[in-house]
Amino acid sequence: MFIGSFAIALLLSGGSSGVGCISSALPPEGSRTEKPAFKGVELYTWKSSQGDFRYSLLWGTNRNKTPEEITRPECATGELGMLSLLGRLAVGEHVLWFKTGDECPACLFPSAEAIARIRQRAKEAGIFLDLDPGEPK
DSSP, X not given: OHHHHHHHHHHHHTTTTTOXXXXXXXXXXXXXXXXXXXXXXXXXXXXXXXXXXXXXXXXXXXXXXXHHHHTOTTTEEOHHHHHHHHTTSOTTOEEEEEXXXXXXXXBOOOOHHHHHHHHHHHHHHTOEEEEOTTSOO
């Protein structure tokens, strides 16, 4: 049964930092997790040294993530990868898209067009996507 595998992957994905990459715990393409995460999901975006935007989905916690946790290469994906990951989250999942703050001073939102594509994919997937207050709608 997948939920057992999901729980094991969730425990193993945290690494020494305690912050797990969601991508390592999601079911394969075409499948979805059964239940939303207890503390939701956090989405971060930043511009890489090559100039492209990178996206990171992390499990929600009661603490701020460090820039190193957010930008870990094994957690980062491009826009197409993020669109795929959103479709594998549980229906009703809550995703908070962070841009600013101590947890990620280098984080910033991509273009309005990219935001619109991510918002549309979340809507199609039945995901609740919220951006930092005061940011682009």
